Amino acid sequence: MRIHLLPLFLLLSAMPLHAQVSSAPVMMAPTQVVSEALAYSPALKSAAEEVAAAEAVRGQARAAGLPSLDADGRAAFYEGLQDFQLGPDMTMPAVDNRYAAGIGITQPLFTGGRISVRKRMTDDRRHGAESDLLARRSDVIHRALIAYWSWSKAYYAAEPLQAAVRWMEAHEADIRNLYKAGLATENDALSTSVRLDETRLKLEQAQRHVHLTRAMLERLTGRELPDPAMPQPPEIPAAPGTGSAEAWIGCALTNRDDLQARRFDCSALQKNIAIQRAGYYPQLSANARYEIGRPNQLDIPPMDEWNDDACLAVFASWNLLDWGLTRARVAEARARASQAMHSAQELNDQVVYEVRMAVINLENALTRLRVTRRAVASAELDLKAATDLWKNGMARHSDVLDAQSRLTEAGFEQISAAGDAALARTELDHAAGTLSAQWPIAAQ
Numbered sequence: 001m002r003i004h005l006l007p008l009f010l011l012l013s014a015m016p017l018h019a020q021v022s023s024a025p026v027m028m029a030p031t032q033v034v035s036e037a038l039a040y041s042p043a044l045k046s047a048a049e050e051v052a053a054a055e056a057v058r059g060q061a062r063a064a065g066l067p068s069l070d071a072d073g074r075a076a077f078y079e080g081l082q083d084f085q086l087g088p089d090m091t092m093p094a095v096d097n098r099y100a101a102g103i104g105i106t107q108p109l110f111t112g113g114r115i116s117v118r119k120r121m122t123d124d125r126r127h128g129a130e131s132d133l134l135a136r137r138s139d140v141i142h143r144a145l146i147a148y149w150s151w152s153k154a155y156y157a158a159e160p161l162q163a164a165v166r167w168m169e170a171h172e173a174d175i176r177n178l179y180k181a182g183l184a185t186e187n188d189a190l191s192t193s194v195r196l197d198e199t200r201l202k203l204e205q206a207q208r209h210v211h212l213t214r215a216m217l218e219r220l221t222g223r224e225l226p227d228p229a230m231p232q233p234p235e236i237p238a239a240p241g242t243g244s245a246e247a248w249i250g251c252a253l254t255n256r257d258d259l260q261a262r263r264f265d266c267s268a269l270q271k272n273i274a275i276q277r278a279g280y281y282p283q284l285s286a287n288a289r290y291e292i293g294r295p296n297q298l299d300i301p302p303m304d305e306w307n308d309d310a311c312l313a314v315f316a317s318w319n320l321l322d323w324g325l326t327r328a329r330v331a332e333a334r335a336r337a338s339q340a341m342h343s344a345q346e347l348n349d350q351v352v353y354e355v356r357m358a359v360i361n362l363e364n365a366l367t368r369l370r371v372t373r374r375a376v377a378s379a380e381l382d383l384k385a386a387t388d389l390w391k392n393g394m395a396r397h398s399d400v401l402d403a404q405s406r407l408t409e410a411g412f413e414q415i416s417a418a419g420d421a422a423l424a425r426t427e428l429d430h431a432a433g434t435l436s437a438q439w440p441i442a443a444q
Contacts, residue, residue: 121268128264291308
């Protein structure tokens, strides 16, 4: 009988172990979240397609200045044609079946700058699209890190509440026993029970906030996170340094890809003014063509036989009167260019403000973190002293509950301050335009 029960015992004993191993927390690093967000981001893929479109437009502009080669052919069959007598000695015979083919090459000679300036404008558009792609990439990294450190902050902020619930549950059991023994009042038991319910409610709210931050990560990465996944504790960044705001601003004005994209847009729109002004000038083009036909349309009288011809021509066109159309287009181009410059200046001012705000927020978070660390140590001593005094009959029971609440609040504030410091550093790196350098494209 023992022989049959032994395998069953081993199987049953192994099942809880397997469940425990499978549900063990899985640490997710910020690098993993950022990589998945970069791989999934629809906005980043859209920006990459914009670069491809800008490159295609650039190719169109370059092709416009090159010779174009055209070929054509035709065949026609007529009925009822009659010979036409031009004079006593000349007759144009009727040709019922007509065939022709030709090939020609056309080269623009002068367009008033349309083609040459458009080439340079499309170069700016291409560079602007590349800068916008890098800016979008930095935004994706920024959003992924903000979501990650928000998750980390919420996850570890729940730990002081979990510890408080465990302490309150044990304390409530002790108070209940003391109340039954007549050593504690009914008010002590009731206040302990109410305080336990309040702490549990705060824990539930904190846990729901954890689920909310996980949902944001899942939205950015495009997949559901595994249930046992857990983040790293918030990283404590270094202080930005005294008087370093101006240095960070200089870094941002140099490194921000969205600023660079706006500069390229302004340059492209300035070139568009010259393109529109080209409407004031004539256009010249050269054409060389070879034709063969039966009959050849240039032969008089036409003969029902194959004949060829070739020609070299120069074409000129000049719009002398368009009722102000070109002038209006130039005015529109100037307004668009001026609008882009104002928009770029607005973004420049916004970047300066973002950097200053990020530096201040980081300094505040680090200062708050130092204070909360001391507050936790003080609250621990306060709880120990209040508990000892209450046990010796020298303090009220409410003093113990208040001390425990202060310890829980201090622990929560410490984790929150650490999370805010990590978030503030991420905001500063994004405002200064250094996130892309920290996450190189080759590392994807």
